[in-house]
Amino acid sequence: MKKEATILIIDDEEDILFSLKMLLKQHYTQVYSESNPYHIPRSLDQYNPDVVLLDMNFKVSQTKGEEGVQWLKKIKELKPELPVIMMTAFSDVETAIGTIKQGATDFVEKPWRNEKLIATVNAALALRHSKVALQKAETQQGYLQQNIDQSFGEILGTSQTVLELKKIIEKVAPTDANILLLGENGTGKELIARTIHKISKRSGQIFMGVDLGAITETLFESELFGHVKGAFTGADKDKVGRFAAASGGTLFLDEIGNMPIGSQPKLLQALENKQIFSVGSASPTPVDVRIISATNMPLAKMIEEQKFRQDLLYRINTVEVFIPPLRERGDDIILLAEHFMKMYRKKYLKESLTFHQDTLGKMKEYAWPGNIRELRHSVERAIILSENTQLLPDDFALITKSSKQSSEEVATLNLEEMEGILIRKALIKHHGNVTKAAEELGLTRPALYRRMDKYNL
Numbered sequence: 001m002k003k004e005a006t007i008l009i010i011d012d013e014e015d016i017l018f019s020l021k022m023l024l025k026q027h028y029t030q031v032y033s034e035s036n037p038y039h040i041p042r043s044l045d046q047y048n049p050d051v052v053l054l055d056m057n058f059k060v061s062q063t064k065g066e067e068g069v070q071w072l073k074k075i076k077e078l079k080p081e082l083p084v085i086m087m088t089a090f091s092d093v094e095t096a097i098g099t100i101k102q103g104a105t106d107f108v109e110k111p112w113r114n115e116k117l118i119a120t121v122n123a124a125l126a127l128r129h130s131k132v133a134l135q136k137a138e139t140q141q142g143y144l145q146q147n148i149d150q151s152f153g154e155i156l157g158t159s160q161t162v163l164e165l166k167k168i169i170e171k172v173a174p175t176d177a178n179i180l181l182l183g184e185n186g187t188g189k190e191l192i193a194r195t196i197h198k199i200s201k202r203s204g205q206i207f208m209g210v211d212l213g214a215i216t217e218t219l220f221e222s223e224l225f226g227h228v229k230g231a232f233t234g235a236d237k238d239k240v241g242r243f244a245a246a247s248g249g250t251l252f253l254d255e256i257g258n259m260p261i262g263s264q265p266k267l268l269q270a271l272e273n274k275q276i277f278s279v280g281s282a283s284p285t286p287v288d289v290r291i292i293s294a295t296n297m298p299l300a301k302m303i304e305e306q307k308f309r310q311d312l313l314y315r316i317n318t319v320e321v322f323i324p325p326l327r328e329r330g331d332d333i334i335l336l337a338e339h340f341m342k343m344y345r346k347k348y349l350k351e352s353l354t355f356h357q358d359t360l361g362k363m364k365e366y367a368w369p370g371n372i373r374e375l376r377h378s379v380e381r382a383i384i385l386s387e388n389t390q391l392l393p394d395d396f397a398l399i400t401k402s403s404k405q406s407s408e409e410v411a412t413l414n415l416e417e418m419e420g421i422l423i424r425k426a427l428i429k430h431h432g433n434v435t436k437a438a439e440e441l442g443l444t445r446p447a448l449y450r451r452m453d454k455y456n457l
Helices: 014-024 037-047 066-078 090-100 114-145 160-172 189-198 220-225 264-273 299-304 310-316 332-347 357-365 371-385 397-404 415-429 434-441 445-454
Strands: 003-010 028-034 051-055 084-089 106-110 179-182 207-211 250-254 290-295 319-322
Touching: 003 014, 003 037, 003 114, 014 028, 014 114, 028 037, 037 066, 051 066, 051 114, 066 084, 066 090, 084 090, 084 114, 090 106, 106 114, 160 189, 160 319, 179 189, 189 207, 189 250, 189 290, 220 264, 264 310, 290 310, 299 310, 332 357, 332 371, 415 434, 415 445, 434 445
Parallel strands: 003 028, 003 051, 051 084, 084 106, 179 290, 179 319, 207 250, 250 290
Antiparallel strands: none
């Protein structure tokens, strides 16, 4: 059975190229040849080989292997991790041995013995695969390091909506179906995605998230599919993309509704073919990922407006899971508030701190347009600033302003306070949908997020 591998032979003798191709095609899926060494850079980009067989001499007058050494250096400059096997006549063996110090993986003598040559190529392939695996592991570690300070626990709640949500998760998690999580910002879509991964068949593999709304269209392919060195200005080394790094595990595509329409066909192609093309590479890389997507955007309406592809929606929503907003979860608001209280009073060394009953009542009445994220932030802020043994309603500016001020009244003419009130109203009106609130306020999403942070929303 042939091995999945691409081999590139570089030699100026046509008979050598023909013989090697006939031999290697019996053992490997892709075998290419090049007789002109000046075409090496183009061939590396075109074929993206796993192993290169490089002749030591390309001119009749050259017998010392100097030209082969120069081209070896060029290859290692373009693709440092690419294994190169030098091909040499018996008289140049000493020179060939010297090339190993300059980056060559091994050498074979002409005329070669078939078994020896295949064994040498196989060893180079094994080295290549180990380096790719190491690069993938380092990339995974880098992505995981980004989340090291985040804590993701279990799904808390006893309300009927949450109990139904847990039942759905238990049904879909063991399958390999792609899942689309729908819900407002701050409802815990990433926690749900991680929970699905944790109880799936892929739980022993990596879970990797990517915010598609934060990736520009120009960087989309590089970020998701990776790139090879020299693919564009600034690409000074190969990069493993998120798809390849998450292969075997789960890839969480957050904010998929904000993905530019021009990038959507590339994602669709990767999902349909289960393979990716790194930027600058002509060779596909097979990937095996389970996709969990999330959005707060109305995808059906976006399809009508030609802002989202219908065929992509079919690919990502084998199962749709709706995550309820916090205001619809009843006593779960109190349960979550108590959970955050225990977590943060320990963190900030205020173990005796508790909620006043009036505070819990106000919390349950408040609409929480920012959902769980807003509740968590509010509890943490109140604990940090509190100088009492109990958290009072006045420790939560949001719930007190909400109860004291009607939708028509304005209690201040201070511009900064007014801005905070308007942002709060917009978020409540659009049920925490940041995109819609930003549109009504005439702001970009990042600008609104900055203001929400400023006013502790």
